[in-house]
Amino acid sequence: GAGVSQSPSNKVTEKGKDVELRCDPISGHTALYWYRQSLGQGLEFLIYFQGNSAPDKSGLPSDRFSAERTGGSVSTLTIQRTQQEDSAVYLCASSPDRRALGNYEQYFGPGTRLTVT
Amino acid sequence: AQKVTQAQTEISVVEKEDVTLDCVYETRDTTYYLFWYKQPPSGELVFLIRRNSFDEQNEISGRYSWNFQKSTSSFNFTITASQVVDSAVYFCALTPRVSNYQLIWGAGTKLIIKP
Numbered sequence: 001g002a003g004v005s006q007s008p009s010n011k012v013t014e015k016g017k018d019v020e021l022r023c024d025p026i027s028g029h030t031a032l033y034w035y036r037q038s039l040g041q042g043l044e045f046l047i048y049f050q051g052n053s054a055p056d057k058s059g060l061p062s063d064r065f066s067a068e069r070t071g072g073s074v075s076t077l078t079i080q081r082t083q084q085e086d087s088a089v090y091l092c093a094s095s096p097d098r099r100a101l102g103n104y105e106q107y108f109g110p111g112t113r114l115t116v117t
Numbered sequence: 118a119q120k121v122t123q124a125q126t127e128i129s130v131v132e133k134e135d136v137t138l139d140c141v142y143e144t145r146d147t148t149y150y151l152f153w154y155k156q157p158p159s160g161e162l163v164f165l166i167r168r169n170s171f172d173e174q175n176e177i178s179g180r181y182s183w184n185f186q187k188s189t190s191s192f193n194f195t196i197t198a199s200q201v202v203d204s205a206v207y208f209c210a211l212t213p214r215v216s217n218y219q220l221i222w223g224a225g226t227k228l229i230i231k232p
Contacts, residue, residue: 033220042208042224056219089160105152106220108162 002026004109006092012115013082021077021112025094032075033106034067035091043091049075082116089113119144121211123223130199131231138194138226140209146170150212151185151192152220157205165207168192196228204230 005024013019025032034046045059049069060066064082069075079086093106120143130136142151153165166176168185176183180200184193196203209223 042222043220045219048219091162093162105164105167107164108154110159110161 004092004094004107006090006109006112008112009110010113010115012117015084015116016081018078018080019082019114021079021090021114023075023077023092023094023109025073025075025092026107027073029094029096029107030072031095032069033093033095034075034077035093036061036088037091037111038088046077046090079114082114084116087114087116119211119213119221121209121221121223123207123209123226125226126224127227127229129229129231132201133198135195135197136199136228138196138207138209138228140192140194140223142190142192142209142211144211144213146213152210152212153183153192153194154208154210155205156208156225162208165194199228199230201230201232204228 004026007022011019023032030051032049035043036046037043047054047060047067048056051072052069054067064080067075067077075092077090089111091111092109095106122141123139125139128136147170149170151168155163155165165181166183168183170187173185173187175185180197182195192209194207206225206227208225210220212220
C-alpha cells in the first residue's frame with residue numbers, strides 16, 4: 001500500500017486477555033517504530049526495529065509487552081494479560097533508514113485504539 | 118537531558134487570525150533534528166517539517182512558517198490567516214544525534230480554529 005497500515009483499527013478486550021496489534025510499514029522502509037498515545041497525551045516510544053532486529057526495547061512498559069518483525073516488513077505488538085492502563089492508541093511508524101532519520105521523517109499509520117474493559 | 122516542551126496546552130483563535138505555537142527543546146548534542154507533526158481529529162500524524170541544527174534559516178510554506186533560534190533553543194510554528202481545517206493537535210519533536218532514531222516528543226498543543 002501507499003502508506004503505513006495498522007490493524008485492527010479498534011480493539012476492545014477484557015482485562016487479562018492477550019491482544020496482537022499489526023503494522024504493515026511502507027514497502028522498502030527498513031526502520032519501524034511503535035508508539036503509545038494515551039488520551040490527550042503525547043507519544044510514548046515503545047520499541048524500534050531496524051530490519052528484523054530490535055536494538056532498542058527500552059520503551060516497553062513491562063514484560064507483558066513484546067514485539068516482533070518478520071521478513072523486514074510486518075510487525076506485531078503483543079500485549080499479554082492486558083490491564084486497563086494499557087488502554088491507548090498504539091501507533092506504528094516507518095522510515096527508510098534509521099541512520100538517516102535526520103533526513104527522513106517517520107511516516108505514521110492511523111493507529112489501533114485499544115480499550116481494555 | 119533531552120526534552121521538548123510545548124507550554125501551550127490549548128489555543129483557540131478565530132478564523133483568519135495568526136497563531137504561533139511554541140516549542141522549546143533541550144539537548145546536549147550539537148547535531149540534532151527538529152520536527153513538527155500535525156494530528157488532525159482523524160488521528161493520523163502528518164509530517165510538516167524537519168530542520169537540522171545547522172540550518173537556522175527560517176522556512177515558509179504557504180501559510181505555515183517556522184522560526185528556529187538556537188540561542189533560545191526554540192522552534193516555533195506560525196500559521197497565518199488560520200483556517201478551520203488547521204484545527205488539530207500539533208507536536209514538536211527532537212531527534213538527538215546520539216540516538217538518531219528515537220523522536221522525543223512534546224506533549225502537543227491543541228489548536229482550535231473557530232469559524
